[in-house]
Amino acid sequence: MNILIPDSWLRDFIKTDAAPQTIADKLSLCSLSVEKLHKKGDDTVYEIEITPNRYDTLSVLGIAREVAATTKVELTPPEITDHLKSAEGKKDLLDVTITDPELCPRFTAIVLDNIEIKTSPKLIRDRLEMSGVRALNNIVDVSNYLMLELGQPMHIFDFDRLANTETQKGTEAQKEMVLRESRKGEKLVTLDGVEREIPKGAIVIESGGKLVDLCGIVGGKNSEVGENTKRILLFIQIYDPVRIRKTSQALGLRTEASARFEKGIDPQGIIPAMNRAIEMLKENANARIASSLVDIKNKVWQPHEVELEIPEVEKLLGVRIEKEEVVEILKSLGFGIRIKNSAFQIPTVVAKVPSWRDKDIEIAADLIEEIARLYGYHNLPNLMPEGVIPPVPREKKFYWEDKAKDFLKHQGFYEVYNYSFISKQILLDSNLDPSKSLKVRNPLNKDLEYMRPSLLPSLLKNLSENQHHSDEIKLFELERVYIPQEGQELPRENFRLTGIVSSLALQPFSSQLFYVVKGIVESLLAELGIKNVKFESASGGSALIRCQSALIGTIKIIEDSVVVFDLDFDTIAELASDLKTYEPIPEYPPIIEDLSVILPPKTFIADVISLIEEQSKLVKELEVTDIYPEKGSVTLRITYQHAKKTLIDAEVQKIRQKIIDTLEKSLKAKVRQK
């Protein structure tokens, strides 16, 4: 979260001549990132990114502390006058019930009267505006001003708009307040005029049977300070941060106050904030203290200590930092420091954590971070790690991925990367069952609702969006798909290599294109060293690709000019091999001859080929040179070769006859004799 800090305001609390740019650079390097400097008239506004751990810097004072420590200048925190002393012995005008102490670790409130509503002095209005907060009136402005200055959010009620207690006595009425957990379905019109249904479990205040405040987030319209306000209730608390966060999330309502309450509040900052507020209200609105202080401490804060063995600093930084410097740095950040020797005589710093860093500093590493950043990360050397290189082999799949991608690129494919999400409609259009796909509970929109169980729908979409740019398109993607697993929390993440080829140049489209794609797949598998690949016919113009009984993919005709392949890359990576074997180069010449065969309709060439190969070991190679599936005619080039001698015609003649006889007998084929 970013905050805006006017330079002039910052300088109320530090003594420095450094220019804003110098301060900004130092903060960025050693503390918090100053993202921008905005010029505002004579003033400069720092825009600073506050990381969640540094909730203590969500204020001008917090930033001043950092500037003082990082630039080594003096911090001059606001002077606090004890106004609360004069509240002692005054009447108790508020009857508070807190139903559950966990909701509100610390509760303070006080009544002020004699209120004069007007606009705030110019300085206050200007500073609020520069910090991005709209000035309203002298009362509301005080609460906003001090939230920005000290980081402590506060609320101010119009005291007279709260309900009286039932059992009041005397003339001066006591007002009633119940701080409790919200119930389901309760509603409140908040300060912005919006009626909101409060989620169950929020912290709310009820007065006279109706809600008056959504604690820590936004006040109720019904108790708002207005032109006619005479008495106010100044209200400063620490709330349970988790409830504030949950409520603000559920409502989608994040306010300056809620952002601070949910991250952390300085437990020692409550009373100073109360005093500062009373002081400002006295000055700006003529306020007078009209009641005693209500101060309920449901949780008493105790400072905690963190120990740090000094040699650990060198271990984590890589350079030696002397004990004196360690101590100096920690002191400049507000830590109380003691030195002791640990059990093994190791010099150890015992650091008492300042109240505003209570949640942030928990372990020794946290202290080392403080030391390191103030020492300056930029002052540390650049060293290459020593030590051994782990003897862990690289997963082979990465290698096969690279190889497959390169191969396809050289075949003219474009690689695509799609989102992992697809819509329900696309699943249905692709005959995929949404109920068997992983559903995102909080998708960005309906188009991105499901985790894709197949890469194909994305590629079809890519194709249709590109089709008008080119007559021939070849795309592939190699990524994970997500398959929910029965009885298991996590889905199976399966790498697929899916490609799509569309061409308007081939005639007749689908069958020729099918063979083009099949050729690519065959060459790809050969490139990956996968042998004994078998294609099996499946329904709807598609082929199943098998290797060693594993199904490794499919090729499918989508429409006349579109053919796709979809490969299971996990299985392929397991089958792939770089292993080469050497076969002696034949010494004796082959005899090569063509055989033309007319096949009965719907005969698979693969059956013809395996049948021929079975007839003799001397059939070394078999190549389809011509094929007209429509006519059932095919020409096969057969290479006969013997490893140890030159074949003579008579030997080949015998095999040829065996082949012809078998083809005619088993397949009812006709062989055209030459």
Added chain:
Amino acid sequence: MTRLRVIIWEMEKIVSLQKSALKEISAAKDLDELEGLRRKYFSKKSGELAKIIKDLPKLEPEKRREVGQLVNQAKVEVEKALEEKSSQLSAPSSQLDWLDITAPGIPTPEGHLHLITQAIREISGIFERIGFVRRRYPEVETDWYTFEGLNMPKNHPARDEWETFFITDNIVLTPHTSSGQLREMERGQLPIRMINISRCARRQSDISHVPIHYEFEGLLIDKNVSISHLKGVLTHFAQEFFGPERKIRLRPYDFRFTEPSFEIDVICHLCQGKGCRFCESGWTELGGAGMVHPKVLENGGIDPKEYSGFAFGWGVERTYLMKSNVNIPDIRLIYKNDIRFLKQF
């Protein structure tokens, strides 16, 4: 003796005729000259080889056979040479005299690897060279590996930063590659040098955010690992990837799973660190890093008293764009897959 000598003489003559004929033919510059040569050797009246053939019947039978064989062989050779030369000379002579070398070559298929693949290859190569091993872990992951085990308890505000997609209360799409840290530690092999490059998902989509992006994450765990080592490794990366003059710096930051945590800046390529309109400070932000939090080490079954380590990680696409200085107005274009875009990488 005489007869033999005559035969030898005849034969030598044939051999030398054949030799000179072949030489002359190969030197012929045009078809006319070639025609002259044909006449020189084969014209019926005066052709030198033709004459010998014509005179063959006059020779004695044994001599005739021997000479005849030789002269026939010469005739075949020379005719063949004439034939070849003739087809060579009659081919369009333009190709030899003048070739339009500016005409386009015959194209090979044009394919493109996506810029993400190219970036991943380069990045992993740089880290693999210094002993990091590439890994990949689940993209759909439990809350433990994604948040809780990384020191982000349920309802911790730090979780908000990650704009997470949920499948169930306990199952999320990993918004960062750090979810692989504990899984890597659980392999139980130390020391660790891992580079994990994976898809991440975040609930955001605008001109500078995509709901899906790639991240790479380095993790090194060993004895006596310090922030200075992290600086060394990141400097190695920045100088290999961006160029030898590009320095890096660390700034304090906050991640729950590292302590201390940093943001890494690299010197701006436009102004070399002087400060310009693009970078303002002279530096541009690269990504996040930190020393692995002791609690995270413990959650991964590693004793933080004995081992320490660092982790770093950031977006692949952004890093690539920063390097190539490719100015893409809307980062979502990267996942649009318009072939006119893909063609450019």
